[in-house]
Amino acid sequence: MTDPVAVAPGGAPAAAADRAGSRQWRMVLGRLARQPVTLCCLLYLAVVGLAAVAPGWLAPHDPWEVDLPNRLAGPGGEHWLGTDELGRDQFSRLVFGAQVAIRASFQSVTLALLVGIPVGLFIGYLGGWWDRVTMRLIDIVAAIPTLLFAFAIIALLGRGLTNAMLAISMVFAINFARITRGGVLVEREQPYVDAGRVLGLSRRRMMFGQILPNVAAPLVVQASIFLGIALLFEAMLSFLGLGVQTGQVSWGQMLDDARVFSAEQPLLPVFPGVAITLTVLMFNLLGDGLRDALGRQGSAGPPWGRDGRGSRTRWWRRGAGRSGEPAGPSEPDDDGDQAGRAQAEPADQRVGAWTTGGVRSLLEVRDLRVAFPAGSQGLMTVVDGVSFDIGDGEIFGLVGESGCGKTQTSLAIAGLVPVPGQISGGTVRLAGRELTGLSDREMETVRGPDVGMIFQDPLAALSPVHPVRRQLTEPLRRHLGLSRAAAADRAAELLDLVGVPDARRRLDDYPFQFSGGMAQRVVIATALACEPKLLIADEPTTALDVTIQSQVLDVLLDLRDRFEMSIMMITHDLGVVADVCDRVAVMYAGQIVETAPVEQLFTTPRHPYTADLLRATPHPDQPGDRLPSIPGTVPSPDSWPAGCRFQPRCSYAVEACGEQAVPLVDGIRCLRHQDVADMLSAGVYR
């Protein structure tokens, strides 16, 4: 065959599933290799496994060889761990005991996997009556104690370890079925499953090919833990005399025998006890290690996308749970910070670039840097020397695409950079007070009375288990010291202020009882409770419908007019910027590339990125066939190009652009801004 694709890397046309599988295994093994504890577990279990497979190899003596003169000997030369009441070698018996223990636990867990997973997949995927009936049956079976179950099976099928282990197998199968079903119920709602159904994939392929790989991780972990439990169960059964027959060795049985003679030889029960405990522990630790290694990769998405929500810092949680914790990461003078600064380019010198133009500035951010630890080699900077001012009563827009550092900038201002991130440089002054370097506890007195925050997802910002009254009154009582009744009055006023109808009654509603737009108003009311001087609004309307969006923006504009509040409006939507902002900074790849008053930014953009963004934004009044777009994608922080970061996508780029970092001068970060401005004003787009 002369098929160039089929003989591409990987040689023969291997099944794609194998390729995916082998890469994932390599990834998992790589992560396992970085866990010393798990490696030790694996080593230990390998030895036990070897003992189980070939006990004759490891055991120095025949485990049944009676040596009465040497009975109940202590550990020593000939018999490393001593002998039992018949003079049989303890160590050899332990080795042979491993065979029974490992075989019994693997048999029971394998059987359970083979039964439990298909059942779970089946009832989870099909749902309906199958699910309901099976789950009820499972509930009934699960209510019977395992040991009782074992007795019943033994009574029915006769004595013997295999029969007794059936009972625990059943219990495991039920657990596997439940875990699988739970996973399937979650995965079933994923669009990739719908896409498979739309492609007409058979039910079998949907369940085993599409869904199973995504629910497998917790099953593997659970299987490892169950191996330990099965081992314990086998030991218990044998201890009770229900397990192994004569002619086999079991750790549990050894323990039982040792019980009688422990007065004569106190070390006798120790070794089987240790073997049992250690092996169970190792299985459990292995389970923990696997859990870490099997975690699903990358759920990165645009911060306003659905999957960005999970990672958003929930400040009500931080506020509640983190008080009193020492402020480690944001001390401005620790070592990592020095490293961050050393490689940073010099701070931009021309102050004129970012000042508010006459108005007294409330917030002054200078050369702010935020970094996250990356691998073993140092830091990954995500906000790289951002400077701007926000004036009293000004609405300042921070605009840019996904991943350019808008949210991290705002979190840094509020002292909420998520661990393990840190402010690695720069200063933030609010009304003259330096905020970087304040402890978490001090920052808590800033958030609320000085800085209020609104996030994109209103429901994530409100505690789901409390009525909104509590979230509105808590800051009032804490920061302003109001009484319960006074705080409730004020809360109702606040809700009324942001346009929630029937405010007093709605105080006792839970967040989920509000629609998206109303919930966002509640969040705004919460943020306004202490009349902050600065309101940071991070994509406040992105999750909302257009009609609701304009109403929420109306509320913000009205509030600004009433309280002279400054607002930092973070958005990716140039429509929102045009609607409410006075001044705008455009961010790209961690840096501000252009700052300008809003009219100027829209009429005479100076940076090529700004101009491209403006052209790419669809306009409802200008239908067209093709939508202008920018070639390529926004680079992620670990692959920012050298020189001008927009260079790979810039249609004005010249060689000099790639040579060295471009400074921000007079609110513009472009070597060719003069030429660009000339061309743009002449109507020439590249």
Place this chain on the structure above:
Amino acid sequence: MNGVALANQGPAPLLRVDRLHVDYEVGRAIGGWPPGRRRTRVAVRDVSFEIASGETFGLVGESGSGKSTTGRAILRLVTPAAGAIAFDGREITTLGKNTPMWYRRAVQVVFQDPLASLNPRHLVGNIVEQAVGQRSDAPGRAGRRRRARELLDQVGLAGRHAERFPYELSGGQQQRVAIARALAVDPRLIICDEAVSALDVSTQGQIVNLLGDLQRELGLSLLFISHDLAVVRHLSHRVGVLRLGELVESGPADQVYNEPRHPYTRSLLDSVLVPDPVAQRERRLARRTRAVPRLDDLEEEHD
């Protein structure tokens, strides 16, 4: 029907949705015995529209207006309570429980969340190959692989992307994979449910243009579902406006955008923010002085 214009001239439409009605079951006690009475909420009522061959029909509306539900009914992912859906003259609501493969091949989908719509445990190449395997003339393993590469190339991805996991691609690239997967079975209609809503502005245009190009090249029909009126305008020949499950207006895109007949359409259009501060400030003034019904009040009542 309240003034809904159906384009009846010309050849028979590819898709014809007639008085579609979809209910969702809400809050039946799980496993209750005897089963309690079904409580339902109407998601879509009396929705009718047609999509001609090679045409893009834009469906706009706010969250919860039933846009996705309409698309899912056409995809047979939910069962309509009433109404008819005819594809190429064949009635598909009466097909019974299992959907025939010809229909599965004819109608494909691209969802909003590009990452979640690709199986996280499969390689990109694998995902597309699997779709190629669903063709009526499915080639062997090597042929599947070659065809998958061709499809990836067609949507602007390189061969090396086939060896990656979905999370290793950018959002725009992920959406291209989803489009390649949809194209693998030579569909005649692709339902794009908010297909560009999760993308950056700079990338959004790339995907919108790609969809437009593919449509022209392959003669595809598109049902473009979106809450973004500006994007819908760029791609759609005709537009329908949904509100609380009802189609309040539909017609040629120019007509709906320039001379909206329903007050709801007008208030939607008024609320769109235009990227031009001067114009936007005028629009804001005009909107705030015009008395429009408080939409969120309606929404609260509805719940």
